Amino acid sequence: MNTALLRVEDLSVIAPGDGRDIAVVDRLSFSLGEGEILGLVGESGSGKTMACRALMRLLPSPRLRLEGTAVHLAGHNLLQLDDAAMRRMRGRELGMIFQNPSSHLDPLMRIGEQIAEGIRLHQGASRREARAEAIEVLRQVGIPDPQSRVDNYPHEFSGGMRQRAMIAVALGCNPRVLIADEPTTALDVTVQAQILRLLLDLRDRRGLSMILISHDLGVVAQTCDSIAVMYAGRLCEHGSKAQVLARPQHPYSAGLLACHPAAQSSQRLMNTIGGQPPLLGAMPEGCRFGPRCAQASAVCREHLPELRETEPGHRLACHTPLLVGECS
Amino acid sequence: MTTLLQVNDLRVQFSAAGEGLFSLRPRKVNAVNGASLRLAAGETLGLVGESGCGKSTLARAILHLNPVAGGQILFDGIDMAHGSQADIARLRHETAMIFQDPYTALNPRQRIGDILAEVLRVQRKVPPEQVAARVAELLELVGLRPELAERKPRSLSGGQCQRVGIARALAIEPRLIIADECVAALDVSIQGQIINLLLELRERMNLALLFITHDLTVVRRLCDRVAVMYLGRIVEEGPVQEVFDSPRHPYTAALIQSIADIDPARRLPRQPLPGEPPSPLQLLAGCAFHPRCRHAVQACRESPPPTHSLGLRQYTCIHPPPQC
Numbered sequence: 001m002n003t004a005l006l007r008v009e010d011l012s013v014i015a016p017g018d019g020r021d022i023a024v025v026d027r028l029s030f031s032l033g034e035g036e037i038l039g040l041v042g043e044s045g046s047g048k049t050m051a052c053r054a055l056m057r058l059l060p061s062p063r064l065r066l067e068g069t070a071v072h073l074a075g076h077n078l079l080q081l082d083d084a085a086m087r088r089m090r091g092r093e094l095g096m097i098f099q100n101p102s103s104h105l106d107p108l109m110r111i112g113e114q115i116a117e118g119i120r121l122h123q124g125a126s127r128r129e130a131r132a133e134a135i136e137v138l139r140q141v142g143i144p145d146p147q148s149r150v151d152n153y154p155h156e157f158s159g160g161m162r163q164r165a166m167i168a169v170a171l172g173c174n175p176r177v178l179i180a181d182e183p184t185t186a187l188d189v190t191v192q193a194q195i196l197r198l199l200l201d202l203r204d205r206r207g208l209s210m211i212l213i214s215h216d217l218g219v220v221a222q223t224c225d226s227i228a229v230m231y232a233g234r235l236c237e238h239g240s241k242a243q244v245l246a247r248p249q250h251p252y253s254a255g256l257l258a259c260h261p262a263a264q265s266s267q268r269l270m271n272t273i274g275g276q277p278p279l280l281g282a283m284p285e286g287c288r289f290g291p292r293c294a295q296a297s298a299v300c301r302e303h304l305p306e307l308r309e310t311e312p313g314h315r316l317a318c319h320t321p322l323l324v325g326e327c328s
Numbered sequence: 329m330t331t332l333l334q335v336n337d338l339r340v341q342f343s344a345a346g347e348g349l350f351s352l353r354p355r356k357v358n359a360v361n362g363a364s365l366r367l368a369a370g371e372t373l374g375l376v377g378e379s380g381c382g383k384s385t386l387a388r389a390i391l392h393l394n395p396v397a398g399g400q401i402l403f404d405g406i407d408m409a410h411g412s413q414a415d416i417a418r419l420r421h422e423t424a425m426i427f428q429d430p431y432t433a434l435n436p437r438q439r440i441g442d443i444l445a446e447v448l449r450v451q452r453k454v455p456p457e458q459v460a461a462r463v464a465e466l467l468e469l470v471g472l473r474p475e476l477a478e479r480k481p482r483s484l485s486g487g488q489c490q491r492v493g494i495a496r497a498l499a500i501e502p503r504l505i506i507a508d509e510c511v512a513a514l515d516v517s518i519q520g521q522i523i524n525l526l527l528e529l530r531e532r533m534n535l536a537l538l539f540i541t542h543d544l545t546v547v548r549r550l551c552d553r554v555a556v557m558y559l560g561r562i563v564e565e566g567p568v569q570e571v572f573d574s575p576r577h578p579y580t581a582a583l584i585q586s587i588a589d590i591d592p593a594r595r596l597p598r599q600p601l602p603g604e605p606p607s608p609l610q611l612l613a614g615c616a617f618h619p620r621c622r623h624a625v626q627a628c629r630e631s632p633p634p635t636h637s638l639g640l641r642q643y644t645c646i647h648p649p650p651q652c
Contacts, residue, residue, distance in 0.1 A: 043515040043516065043517065044515055158604050159379075159604070160604050161604075188378035188379055188542060188604075189378070189542065189544070189583060189586040189587065189588075190378065190582055190583065190586045190600065190601045190604075191378075191604060192586065192588065193585075193586035193588070193596050193597065193600035193601070194600045194601075194602070196588065196596060197596060197597075197598075197599075197600050215515065215516065216516075216588065217516075217590050218545070218587065218588035218589055218590050219588045221588070221589065221590045221591065221592045222588045222589070222592065222595070222596050241592060242592070245590065245591075245592060255517065256516060256517065257590065259516045259517050259519070259520045260516060260545070260590050261519075261520075261523075261543065261545035261546045261548070261549045262545040262548075262587070262589055262590050262591075263590065268527065268549075269524045269527060270519075270520035270523050270524055270549060271520060272517055272518075272520035272521045272524065273517035273520075276485055276487065276518070277515075
């Protein structure tokens with residue numbers, strides 16, 4: 001798990017605004033080891049999904065601009081590849097699964113063909129080989145009776161099975177890194193537990209590395225090795241699961257943990273973080289979390305804190321970090 | 329505590345697309361299939377279950393928004409399922425609902441003030457000249473600035489819209505509020521603000537709250553009692569602490585084990601509950617949960633499970649496991 005498989009350096013997504021550009025994702029850097037699961041957490045609008053779309057170079061609007069030093073994966077710098085080369089990387093090196101499987105599977109195409117398409121494209125397999133491989137992948141993701149299910153259409157699958165099918169489509173191309181964007185948010189708790197268990201098994205069996213995007217710290221705590229917390233487009237804290245969950249140093253990470261309904265607390269009322277995340281067009285000066293932060297001082301209002309390493313493997317962007325053992 | 333709402337053996341059916349040649353053979357969806365629950369004034373009951381189990385249908389039937397196929401809904405001792413027009417009007421006058429998606433629950437063309445004023449006028453809660461003052465009061469009650477009355481929903485955030493939804497429910501001065509997944513669409517930090525608001529209002533106004541959710545961690549924090557629903561039926565019901573500490577129905581136990589806890593030491597089960605809920609179109613003989621149940625015996629496949637009482641708790645299972 002020590003060798004970095006994916007290394008992201010200063011990746012930004014810029015939206016041109018009136019007069020000045022807005023960084024929707026601001027100089028994101030992190031690395032992902034082999035077989036590592038990284039949890040990317042934050043509230044809606046914090047730029048989690050945008051960051052992963054930027055990794056795939058699939059930005060939702062042509063007005064958005066990608067900037068950055070490098071995204072190293074499998075000996076390539078993804079930012080310097082031409083479109084044809086990037087297309088070969090997608091699927092084969094970097095797979096992605098989404099929150100809502102119904103809207104990301106083709107309703108008019110049999111499940112098996114959707115899996116086989118990628119296998120034929122990336123591995124040059126024949127139709128027959130691809131079909132056999134598709135059945136095998138369906139078996140691996142836990143679809144019962146894959147021989148007959150391979151010819152079903154998506155509407156014949158239940159919600160949980162569709163999510164399994166989408167994972168199968170991504171796995172068919174045999175990627176090294178799987179980006180899972182809120183893969184269980186649309187599912188019921190018992191089905192969520194099944195899918196999370198499946199992702200963990202796939203990591204153990206195939207050595208797959210994963211970036212798991214989630215707004216639910218519970219999901220992240222149960223699956224990930226390391227956690228990166230994003231707020232308003234910036235990484236505020238990144239460390240091992242144990243460090244971030246047990247000893248959060250950024251006031252926002254600590255606040256998120258305390259807000260979780262499962263957080264241990266003697267009082268009846270829930271902890272909250274006052275205020276709301278900033279709007280894209282109206283980012284505050286200095287630290288973007290400053291206006292909601294109980295710890296904020298004068299320096300927070302003036303200077304944007306840069307991400308720095310506080311101890312080996314733990315990075316933090318805060319002028320006034322919480323001391324170890326202290327929790328807001 | 330006096331019982332405000334009592335639901336006895338409630339059934340709700342919808343007709344579905346037919347079967348067979350030219351779809352001539354009619355089919356029924358049994359959305360709610362003999363559900364019973366009760367709620368006292370000032371009490372919060374959490375209703376949990378997976379999607380499609382009939383939580384929302386049950387709630388809507390209580391407020392007379394769905395046709396009822398059988399059973400009783402006693403509100404203040406009057407059976408609303410078979411009530412007269414006057415009874416229904418009274419029910420509308422004393423109950424309110426908060427919806428999941430705060431944006432679609434508000435009319436985008438109406439200003440916030442008008443949305444609230446409409447309720448006050450229709451239900452004749454205050455004399456016409458006092459409507460504006462009452463609107464400002466309601467907004468303040470839910471923690472919004474009165475100036476927001478001039479705005480339209482699209483210029484508000486999700487959390488603010490949900491507060492307006494709560495203000496609209498409070499405008500009725502209800503004795504019972506049904507909140508249907510009212511925090512599911514909100515971010516964690518905002519979720520806490522809305523839950524705290526509901527807790528405060530409940531204490532202050534002695535509200536009865538039926539809180540529908542799929543998130544068990546929220547139920548644990550907010551509710552006094554919890555009812556677990558599976559395929560149109562309440563399978564276990566009782567005080568939150570007791571149910572969470574020692575669930576008696578295997579489905580309740582599986583739900584609790586499936587919670588993704590923020591404490592990494594409390595791992596997800598190695599073998600999570602298999603399968604997904606069956607279709608309410610074809611109800612199974614015996615216990616509806618038996619195809620997914622690890623403890624199922626032959627009797628579970630044949631006869632409907634009896635309801636047992638255990639202290640303040642009730643559960644419906646033929647063969648409850650010794651300790652889940």
